[in-house]
Amino acid sequence: MPPAPGDREARREDVSEAVWRVLAGKGFGGLTLRAVAAEMEVSTGMLMHYFPTKRALITHALDLLEKRTAERPRRARPVAGLSTVRAMLLDILPLTPGDTARNRIWVSSWDLSLADEGLTTEQAGRYTRLRSTIRPHLEAARDLGELPAATDPEQLAAIAVAFTHGLVVQALFDPGRFPEDVQIAMVDDFLASIAPPGPGGGKGR
Amino acid sequence: MPPAPGDREARREDVSEAVWRVLAGKGFGGLTLRAVAAEMEVSTGMLMHYFPTKRALITHALDLLEKRTAERPRRARPVAGLSTVRAMLLDILPLTPGDTARNRIWVSSWDLSLADEGLTTEQAGRYTRLRSTIRPHLEAARDLGELPAATDPEQLAAIAVAFTHGLVVQALFDPGRFPEDVQIAMVDDFLASIAPPGPGGGKGR
Structure with a gap:
């Protein structure tokens, strides 16, 4: 059974959090599907539903950086x-x-x-x-x-x-x-x- | 027959030049044995005589950066x-x-x-x-x-x-x-x- 839309949204947030933590610790040089999967304690296969390619993961990471910078407290x-x-x-x-x-x-x-x-x-x-x-x-x-x-x-x-x-x-x-x-x-x-x-x-x- | 010592030194210079060109174009994120081998038009296997691991390649690149910075004209x-x-x-x-x-x-x-x-x-x-x-x-x-x-x-x-x-x-x-x-x-x-x-x-x- 596919997850309910609310679950899917929550999971997307979890993924973004894990991407952020990997970036904060290892930078873009350490950003891999495997590192994000390990951070979330899920399989790389599961993560490929979100990021079919390394490029998709990088694009998400750059968007996240842009978004969090725009939304930062000032x-x-x-x-x-x-x-x-x-x-x-x-x-x-x-x-x-x-x-x-x-x-x-x-x-x-x-x-x-x-x-x-x-x-x-x-x-x-x-x-x-x-x-x-x-x-x-x-x-x-x-x-x-x-x-x-x-x-x-x-x-x-x-x-x-x-x-x-x-x-x-x-x-x-x-x-x-x-x-x-x-x-x-x-x-x-x-x-x-x-x-x-x-x-x-x-x-x- | 192994190459003469002079050849080996010249080849080492060629390798450093190729590493430098890859770094200047693609940065450390693009520094791979494959990219350096392609730059030199040699096989990745040949290059592994110089750099058995990715780590060895990165260490060489960092040393090269340090050396060329120290020796730059001022x-x-x-x-x-x-x-x-x-x-x-x-x-x-x-x-x-x-x-x-x-x-x-x-x-x-x-x-x-x-x-x-x-x-x-x-x-x-x-x-x-x-x-x-x-x-x-x-x-x-x-x-x-x-x-x-x-x-x-x-x-x-x-x-x-x-x-x-x-x-x-x-x-x-x-x-x-x-x-x-x-x-x-x-x-x-x-x-x-x-x-x-x-x-x-x-x-x-």
Whole structure:
């Protein structure tokens, strides 16, 4: 007898959870039908009802990563300017176990994405959208006098994204050196460095 | 008849070249005995004389990456201060096809390294050494008055490494948006942002 639709939905959730746990522990390099089946304590044959091919499993994993990133809890966004940028950058960092797992899976996906033209384009598009999301807040910060008048918001958005993603990688490899408070202090130092000193600026030199 | 020692050495070089080309194109996720054999137009059986296991192939690939990184051509190091830091950061970026291949292989290795405790420790050690190499030049820059007196060189070295590695990733995914001159301009903007404005500082605000 085939499972009832409700069971099927619940089982699909179980499968996604198992895929996530395998990714968080072993990355895309360790994502196999066998590893997911072992994680669920089911047969590989059972799992092939969900993923007839390795490719189907990878596609599901990438969709799951996209979905969980979109649905992740985020900090309240202050109204405008650098404090909004700060909240956006902190939302990217591996500051909680959940954030760490997600970041670790993103970093792991880069090997796969760089080897596939379509995935490379998608990933470049993600970075472009991220810069576009940050840019207006840098413009607002400039207009508020928090940043120098000569600031190029697009260039600065690219620098901020680069800094934040590089910090993600350092923190994933060396969580002892980069615990939560150190990551936050680095973001604050970075933001202080781009703000001009003196009244109106964030830099207390 | 076994090959003469000279032949064997030459063949070993051929194998390393083929491993490198596979890594540059497909990353560690695409590194298989079959792919390397195809690249060399030899049988997988022949290749198993060099790499009896997949693990041996991966170990060789990681050693090769380490070796080629250590032996890469580098810019002349100015005597001291921020201009030295600039040369060091530029030496990391994907500014030439060779640099791009090497960076692409490093990024690809992170999936593997994050899944293996020993490799994670080695990678964390590499970042620690990189920060230690940059730090004295930031100290010198501070002592020369190029950086504010309150600069924390260790923290700033970590910020500089994060920025540079994040830029590597953005440039690999979107070389059209981040060609050589844009990457260099970003490094210069980053360095200008950490230097204090006014006489003696590098910031022309």
